[in-house]
Amino acid sequence: MKQIQQAQKAKKKKKRTQLPFRLNVLFFAVFLLFSALILRLGVIQIVYGEQYRKEVERTENVTVNTPAPRGKIYDRNYEVVVDNEPLHAITYTRTQTTKASEMIEVAKKLAIYIEKPTDRVTERDIKDYWILTNEEKAKEKITEKEWKQFRAKKLKDKDIYRLQLERITEEDVKMIKEKELEVVAIFREMNSGYALTPQMIKNNGVTDEEYAVVSEHLEELPGVDVTTDWNRHYAFGDTFRTVLGNITSSEEGLPREKLDYYLARDYNRNDRVGKSYIEAQYEDVLRGQKAKIKNVTDKAGNIIETIEMSQGQRGKDIVLTIDMELQQRVEKIIEEELMTMKRRGGTELLDRAFVVMMDPNTGEILSLAGKRYTRDENGKVVLKDYALGTITSAYAMGSAVKGATVLTGFQTGVIHPGTVLIDEPLYIKGTPTKKSHSGIRPGPMNDLKALEMSSNVYMFKTAIAIAGSTYRPHQALPIKKEAFSIMRRYFNQFGLGVKTGIDLPGEIIGWPGQSTLPGHLLDLAIGQFDVYTPIQMAQYVSTIANGGYRIQPHVVKEIREPISEKNQMGNVIYSFEPKVLNRVDMKTEYIERVREGFYRVMHGSNGTARAFFANAPYDPAGKTGTAQAFYDGPIKSRRMTPTYNLTLVGFAPYNNPEVAFAVVVPWVYQNAKNHYPINNYIGRKILDAYFELKKQRQLGQPSSTESLNNGEETMER
Numbered sequence: 001m002k003q004i005q006q007a008q009k010a011k012k013k014k015k016r017t018q019l020p021f022r023l024n025v026l027f028f029a030v031f032l033l034f035s036a037l038i039l040r041l042g043v044i045q046i047v048y049g050e051q052y053r054k055e056v057e058r059t060e061n062v063t064v065n066t067p068a069p070r071g072k073i074y075d076r077n078y079e080v081v082v083d084n085e086p087l088h089a090i091t092y093t094r095t096q097t098t099k100a101s102e103m104i105e106v107a108k109k110l111a112i113y114i115e116k117p118t119d120r121v122t123e124r125d126i127k128d129y130w131i132l133t134n135e136e137k138a139k140e141k142i143t144e145k146e147w148k149q150f151r152a153k154k155l156k157d158k159d160i161y162r163l164q165l166e167r168i169t170e171e172d173v174k175m176i177k178e179k180e181l182e183v184v185a186i187f188r189e190m191n192s193g194y195a196l197t198p199q200m201i202k203n204n205g206v207t208d209e210e211y212a213v214v215s216e217h218l219e220e221l222p223g224v225d226v227t228t229d230w231n232r233h234y235a236f237g238d239t240f241r242t243v244l245g246n247i248t249s250s251e252e253g254l255p256r257e258k259l260d261y262y263l264a265r266d267y268n269r270n271d272r273v274g275k276s277y278i279e280a281q282y283e284d285v286l287r288g289q290k291a292k293i294k295n296v297t298d299k300a301g302n303i304i305e306t307i308e309m310s311q312g313q314r315g316k317d318i319v320l321t322i323d324m325e326l327q328q329r330v331e332k333i334i335e336e337e338l339m340t341m342k343r344r345g346g347t348e349l350l351d352r353a354f355v356v357m358m359d360p361n362t363g364e365i366l367s368l369a370g371k372r373y374t375r376d377e378n379g380k381v382v383l384k385d386y387a388l389g390t391i392t393s394a395y396a397m398g399s400a401v402k403g404a405t406v407l408t409g410f411q412t413g414v415i416h417p418g419t420v421l422i423d424e425p426l427y428i429k430g431t432p433t434k435k436s437h438s439g440i441r442p443g444p445m446n447d448l449k450a451l452e453m454s455s456n457v458y459m460f461k462t463a464i465a466i467a468g469s470t471y472r473p474h475q476a477l478p479i480k481k482e483a484f485s486i487m488r489r490y491f492n493q494f495g496l497g498v499k500t501g502i503d504l505p506g507e508i509i510g511w512p513g514q515s516t517l518p519g520h521l522l523d524l525a526i527g528q529f530d531v532y533t534p535i536q537m538a539q540y541v542s543t544i545a546n547g548g549y550r551i552q553p554h555v556v557k558e559i560r561e562p563i564s565e566k567n568q569m570g571n572v573i574y575s576f577e578p579k580v581l582n583r584v585d586m587k588t589e590y591i592e593r594v595r596e597g598f599y600r601v602m603h604g605s606n607g608t609a610r611a612f613f614a615n616a617p618y619d620p621a622g623k624t625g626t627a628q629a630f631y632d633g634p635i636k637s638r639r640m641t642p643t644y645n646l647t648l649v650g651f652a653p654y655n656n657p658e659v660a661f662a663v664v665v666p667w668v669y670q671n672a673k674n675h676y677p678i679n680n681y682i683g684r685k686i687l688d689a690y691f692e693l694k695k696q697r698q699l700g701q702p703s704s705t706e707s708l709n710n711g712e713e714t715m716e717r
Contacts, residue, residue: 068288069230071315071562073244073278075324076364078569080235082244084314088206089229090114090214091198092190098223100132100191106221107186111179113213116202118181120251121188126176127168129184131161134172141167189251190223193270200250200270203229239328242388243368243504243555245277277388278555281505282318285559289313317570319558321364329689330355330369335383337682338373341665346674349631349643349667353678354390354534355686360542360651360660362578363551365502366690370534391502394510394531395666399454400625400647401496401527403544403594405462406447408490410590414465417593420444423457429476431519434460437626451597452604454624456526463487463525467518477518484516487524493584494550495539496532501552501581508533528627537649537662541622543584544598545651545660548591552579598623599654609648612680618691622650624679631667643667646679652687659690 073082090110094103131138141164142150149155176184186201193199201224202210215226232247248255253270254262262273273287274280334353341347351374357367370386409415424442425435436456450458464471467483492498499507513520513529523529532540535553543550554576561570584591598621602613608624625647630640646668651660663682669675 069314070232070247070272070288071286071317073286074317074319074569075322075327076320076366076557077323077325078319079324081240081320081322081324083233083235084230085233087203087229087231088208088211089203089227090201090206090210091225091227092201092223093198093225094190094195094223096195098195102222103190104129104132104183104187106223107183107190109217109221110186110201110214110224111182113217114202114206114210116182116185118185121181121185123173124165125184125188126173126181127165129187130168130172130176131164134175137172138164193268197268198225198227200229203250204231236324236328238385239324239331240322240368240385240387242385243277245279245281246275247272247279248275277504277506278318278320281503282556285318286315288315314562316573317560317562318556319560321359321366321555321557322368323366323693326357326690326693327367327369329693330357330367330686331371331385333682333685333689334369334371337678337685338371338383339381341668341676341678342373344669344674344676346669346671349633349635349638349641349670350665351633351667352386352389353663353665353682354386355661355663355682356390356534356538357659357661357686357690358538358542358553360545360551360657363542363553364557365553365555366659367686368535368555388506390534391500391504391507392533394508394533394536395645395664396528396531396627396629397537397647397664398527398625398627398645399456400537400623400649400662401491401532401540402451402454402459402525403598403623404491404494404496404540405459405487405525406451406594406597407584407586407590408487409462409466410593411490411586412466412486415447415462417590418446420446421450421458421461423450423455426457426460426471426522427473428471428518429474431477431517434519434522447593448597448600449606451594451623452600452608453606454601454608459525460522463521467521469518479518479521481516483521484524487521488512488530490585491530493582493586494543495536495581497530497536500533500535500539501579502535503554503556507535510536527625528629534662534664537647537664538660541649541651541662542660544591544594545621545657547588548584548586550581550584552581554579595621595654598650602650609680609683612677612684613650616652616684616687618652618687619654620650620652620687621654622648622683624648624677629666633667641670643670644672644675646677648679648683650683650687652691659687661686 069084072080072084075081092103092106142160146155146160146163150160189199189201211226214221214224218224218226229250234241234244250270250272252272252275254267254273255275259269262271263269267273274283279286334355338350338353341350352370352372354370355367356365356369358365368387368390370389372384372386372389374382374384376382406415409419410417415421422442422444423436423440425433427433434456437454440453440455445453445455445458447458449455461471463483464477464479466486467479469477469479471477488497497510497512499509510530510532513524520529539550539553542553557576558572559574560572563570601607601623602609602616602620604610607614609622613620613622625645627645627647629643629645631638631643632640643666645664645666647665648663649661651657661683663679663686665678665682668678
């Protein structure tokens with residue numbers, strides 16, 4: 001029993017010895033853990049405290065888009081027509097809490113390092129600046145009574161500001177000296193647009209020195225940055241310039257009339273966009289894909305970090321149907337012939353000429369050219385690009401439309417291929433004598449002869465028959481007034497008097513005469529009543545050339561992916577296929593008959609254009625036109641002066657047409673005795689130019705432009 005008690009005592013003693021040891025180990029472990037925790041808290045508080053505080057307080061702002069360069073424009077041979085020229089640029093990005101006074105201080109410093117043009121500074125800009133830099137004087141512009149009304153909330157901030165603006169005197173404005181106007185100009189740009197969106201301070205004429213100096217002083221210029229911008233470069237100068245169009249500058253930004261439209265499509269207010277013609281028509285294609293960045297700010301609005309979310313990309317490239325080398329040659333031909341004609345007497349009203357060349361099978365426009373003769377402020381002769389006139393101006397086209405008249409006669413059944421009519425002066429009561437030109441002797445002729453010699457009387461009698469009337473010398477000519485709409489309906493099928501559908505804005509339909517007098521119906525039959533555009537004439541003759549299919553003309557051939565490698569082209573995204581607008585409601589044999597008549601115009605023994613085209617190796621066909629018209633140009637004092645328009649339409653080769661064309665020269669002379677066939681001279685030279693270029697390219701001979709090697713065979717017609 002005693003032994004058992006001793007054993008229990010020993011066991012209890014052993015347990016008491018082990019317990020303090022375990023507690024000590026536990027306390028030591030707890031001590032180490034607390035020490036590590038305190039150390040970690042100390043590191044976080046002392047070393048990373050500020051960073052984590054900003055992390056906790058920071059806010060992520062809406063994603064900001066930065067502009068990217070526009071797509072390039074190429075001609076049909078993949079020569080660059082419009083490119084992007086890199087520019088030095090200086091930008092400013094204000095935060096949501098940046099004060100106007102802070103921006104002014106930055107503007108003052110920046111004005112030391114750069115020269116900023118002041119021509120766009122307005123009186124309102126100066127007054128705004130004056131108020132911000134003369135706060136006490138600005139307050140004095142408001143009476144005590146008005147301040148009481150303001151405190152009583154009867155006047156608002158904008159009311160006070162308006163009163164201050166109204167009461168700034170000329171002496172106040174004169175306080176802003178010439179040098180300080182640069183500060184005003186810079187501040188003006190800084191204060192435009194949205195917060196956190198870079199605003200362009202200067203991108204034109206930034207010198208290497210300015211770029212370097214600003215780069216060195218960025219730390220003292222909060223919000224200012226140096227970057228690379230771009231500008232449009234037109235490789236062919238003024239050639240085709242008006243049709244290529246323009247883009248807005250960064251100062252202009254989005255056009256006011258389409259502001260909501262663009263803002264809804266993720267544009268910034270100072271983005272550059274196409275504002276006319278191809279640049280505007282294909283804005284959605286040419287615009288670049290913006291880089292997206294996220295500005296992370298603290299609660300004070302300061303930018304903590306800028307995160308790039310996606311890289312930008314240049315806009316898609318456009319390939320035109322235009323052959324720029326042919327375009328250059330055509331424009332030169334027009335200029336030379338205009339100058340030659342202007343040296344002759346009686347041509348003081350002549351100031352323009354147009355040429356349209358297109359593929360009659362596809363509708364591709366090969367050349368769209370127009371020139372205007374004018375003088376600059378110094379009286380020097382200037383020939384300006386007026387290619388837009390091919391779609392935006394209309395004229396009486398004369399006998400060139402007689403093909404449509406004959407075809408209308410065929411289809412209505414009043415004449416048939418081979419129908420013979422007597423060419424003779426028509427004496428209609430109450431109407432001046434109607435007759436053909438002096439080169440035609442009275443006598444019988446068929447439809448082919450009528451086209452070859454350009455008989456007016458054949459067309460008159462055809463129109464009389466369409467109107468359900470019969471000609472009786474010296475008697476009135478009763479007609480059905482619906483004859484006007486019948487003829488116009490058939491003319492429309494060729495594109496005369498309707499929009500051609502060309503992929504350019506601003507196309508007009510011409511103008512139909514409003515009278516329904518019998519004599520005017522006869523004038524309509526010979527192209528001296530309704531007026532048409534040069535592009536309509538090209539579509540009309542193309543429809544005859546290709547056998548009766550009215551093809552929609554277009555100036556854009558392809559849309560391609562942008563690619564950075566030089567001398568390479570991106571993949572084709574979209575290719576514009578020929579679009580048939582309608583098949584004329586006429587028998588194929590009728591169209592072939594008129595095509596033969598057009599051939600005789602240039603090859604027949606009595607053809608009106610034989611002297612110019614009979615020896616042409618490319619076998620052309622066409623129709624000349626002379627319209628007795630009235631001047632309605634820019635010289636107001638000469639409006640309604642009788643004058644003559646000269647035209648020519650045609651195609652080549654006759655058996656397999658690959659090019660159709662229209663030449664239009666309005667108001668050439670006032671007296672028929674001064675006749676000089678400028679239309680035929682231009683027509684022969686432009687066809688020569690087309691086939692010479694084709695031959696050079698087939699033989700691999702160098703020309704003034706070289707096609708880019710894009711790994712594809714260039715298709716030659």
